[in-house]
Amino acid sequence: xxxxxxxxxxxxxxxxxxxxxxxxxxxxxxxxxxxxxxxxxxxxxxxxxxxxxxxxxxxxxxxxxxxxxxxxxxxxxxxxxxxxxxxxxxxxxxxxxxxxxxxxxxxxxxxxxxxxxxxxxxxxxxxxxxxxxxxxxxxxxxxxxxxxxxxxxxxxxxxxxxxxxxxxxxxxxxxxxx
Amino acid sequence: xxxxxxxxxxxxxxxxxxxxxxxxxxxxxxxxxxxxxxxxxxxxxxxxxxxxxxxxxxx
Numbered sequence: 001x002x003x004x005x006x007x008x009x010x011x012x013x014x015x016x017x018x019x020x021x022x023x024x025x026x027x028x029x030x031x032x033x034x035x036x037x038x039x040x041x042x043x044x045x046x047x048x049x050x051x052x053x054x055x056x057x058x059x060x061x062x063x064x065x066x067x068x069x070x071x072x073x074x075x076x077x078x079x080x081x082x083x084x085x086x087x088x089x090x091x092x093x094x095x096x097x098x099x100x101x102x103x104x105x106x107x108x109x110x111x112x113x114x115x116x117x118x119x120x121x122x123x124x125x126x127x128x129x130x131x132x133x134x135x136x137x138x139x140x141x142x143x144x145x146x147x148x149x150x151x152x153x154x155x156x157x158x159x160x161x162x163x164x165x166x167x168x169x170x171x172x173x174x175x176x177x178x
Numbered sequence: 179x180x181x182x183x184x185x186x187x188x189x190x191x192x193x194x195x196x197x198x199x200x201x202x203x204x205x206x207x208x209x210x211x212x213x214x215x216x217x218x219x220x221x222x223x224x225x226x227x228x229x230x231x232x233x234x235x236x237x
Contacts, residue, residue, distance in 0.1 A: 016189070019185065019188065019189070020185060023184070023185070023188075049184065049187060049188060049191075050191070052188045052192075053187075053188045053189075053191035053192040053195060054192070054195060055192075056188055056189060056191075056192030056193075056196075057191075057192040057193070057194075057195035057196040057199060058196075058199075059192075060196075118199060118202055118203075119195050119198075119199055122195055122198040122199060122202060123195060125198065130194075130198060133198060133201045133202065133205065134197065134198065134201050136201075136205070137201040137202070137204045137205045137206075138197070138200065138201045138204065164205070165205065165207075168202055168205070
């Protein structure tokens with residue numbers, strides 16, 4: 001098992017120092033890669049920070065099936081692509097993921113993306129969607145209660161809830177197609 | 179942004195995403211009225227069709 005995989009296992013086990021070490025090992029490389037896509041240093045730094053947050057969020061489901069570097073740079077790439085799409089609404093040509101010195105291929109990393117897809121979709125939720133999802137699903141609030149809290153009508157909350165389900169379903173479908 | 183802020187930012191955002199992921203996992207599937215009607219109709223047919231067949235034998 002490589003050093004990165006060991007660090008991910010430690011992170012999964014709850015050791016926060018492992019995250020620091022992964023940042024030390026990968027931040028610079030990932031930012032250079034992101035600058036190559038976004039052509040903007042600040043946006044690249046933000047994208048890499050977001051990628052680390054997504055890795056951290058999905059740590060409990062981590063399985064060392066492919067090289068950490070390939071997986072991580074694939075996450076970075078997807079964040080960059082999403083950023084460009086948001087800004088331009090155009091298809092994005094992006095450079096290949098650089099070699100990370102292991103046997104794993106990008107296609108293996110893409111399979112792993114299925115698990116990250118939901119987090120990717122959730123990362124794009126606005127504040128209202130986040131509050132509705134958390135309130136309805138985890139806190140057991142009704143649409144009526146949420147409507148009051150958010151100064152919306154019950155119908156508006158139901159519509160937003162429908163859109164949340166649709167987005168999550170679309171994310172799952174996209175993952176299955178890739 | 180210094181090292182500690184960077185790390186704290188990642189952990190905060192990571193925890194937020196993790197919580198949302200848990201909520202998405204638990205989000206109950208919505209059964210629409212249309213799906214309910216279709217299910218009820220299918221159930222009715224499975225009961226009525228054999229019954230109609232049996233009635234045909236007698237009349």
